[in-house]
Amino acid sequence: MPVLRDGEIDIGYRVPSVASLRGKRIAVVGLGALGSPAAVELARNGCTSLHLMDDDVVEPGNAIRWELGASSWGTKKTDTLKRFIEREYPWTSVLAVPHRIGLPTCDPHTPGDTDRLNELLDSVDLVVDASAAPGVTYLLGDICRERGLPLISVFASPNLHGGAVVFHHPESGCPVCRAHANETPEGKSGHIPYPNGMNDESTLVQPPGCSELTFTGASFDLKELSLETVRMAVDVVSSPDEWTVSEVRTVNLHNGKRRVPPNWRIDPLDRHPDCGCRS
Ligand SMILES: [Zn+2]
Known part of the structure; x- marks a missing residue:
């Protein structure tokens, strides 16, 4: 039976640690295998408002890694x-922003990236980047730094032997700083290691009718990353004063021969001396 407070369903009564999501507005960019479960989990745990951006359509072929099943085939993810x-978790309202960042258009009446991102980021408390596209991650890093917004970026290695969930404080290490920390200019491993399999694209496949290579990882491995994203999001909006330094959480899920229990490490991410975010 729901517990009412001020006439609303009070999720935090049963799970006090997620009560902080009440009243919060979170943007999620990218609603694929990482972003869609994260969005649903944030709603389930009482987030008041979600702003969701993606322009993709759910297909039978990609549904195996998607949060909802056959009833969603042929529909826009947003x-x-x-x-x-809004049907299953009525305490959450959703702003759907169907848009693909970086896609050019010849139609002057179609809103561009700036308009769509202004809409998406209006009054949000946190931005979650599940785009798995480095260019989008760098753009969001710049925008969040300018706006003073915290950013959480999540990605997996191509063969899904590992991945990372990264918190970016607007005045600490940015996504480009993370790239500097992962790799030296000579291409050698930096002081924060990449997740296992980060440079191995040998397992990517090109499904019939698809213009791009896609990875072959399973949803139950990816869930490890989306759940860590939600855990971090809850903690960041609960205690923002305790999150003043960017942080990389790297997980390895496979040792090259077989799956291993998730193995996390945490590294602080300071601003890199060569990164433009210092200026
Ligand atoms: Zn930087």
């Missing part, structure tokens, strides 16, 4: 998640 979340 629209179907909005319908699902």
Whole structure:
């Protein structure tokens, strides 16, 4: 039976540690195998408002790694998640922003990246980047730094032997600083190691009819990353004063021969001396 407070369903009564999501507005960019479960989990745990950006359509081929099943095939990811979340978790409202960052358009009436991102980021408390696209991550890093917004970026290695969940404070290490920390100019491993398999693209496949290579990882491995993203998001909005230094959480899920229990390490991410975010 729901517990009411001020006439609203009070999720935090049963799980006090997530009560901080009440009243919070979180943007999620990228609603694939990492972003879609993270969005649903944030709603389930009481987030008041989600702003969701993606322009992709759910297909039978990619549904094996997607949060919802056959009922969503053929629909836009933003629209179907909005319908699902607002029906199943009515304490959460969803702003659907169907848009692909960086896609050029010849139509002067189609809103561009700036307009769409302004809409997406209006009054948000936190931005979650699940785009798995380095260019989008760097752009969001710049925008969040300018706006003073915390950013959480999540990505997996191509063969899904590992991944990372990275917190970026607007005045600490940015996504480009993270790239500097992962790799030296000579291409050698930096002081924060890449997740296992980060440079191994041998397991990527090109499905029939698809213009791009896609990875072959399973949803139950990716869930490890999306759940860590939500855990971090809850803690960041709960105690923002304790999150003043960027942080890289790296997980290895496979040792090259077989799956291993998730193995996490945590590294602080300071600003890199050569990164433009210092200026
Ligand atoms: Zn930087």
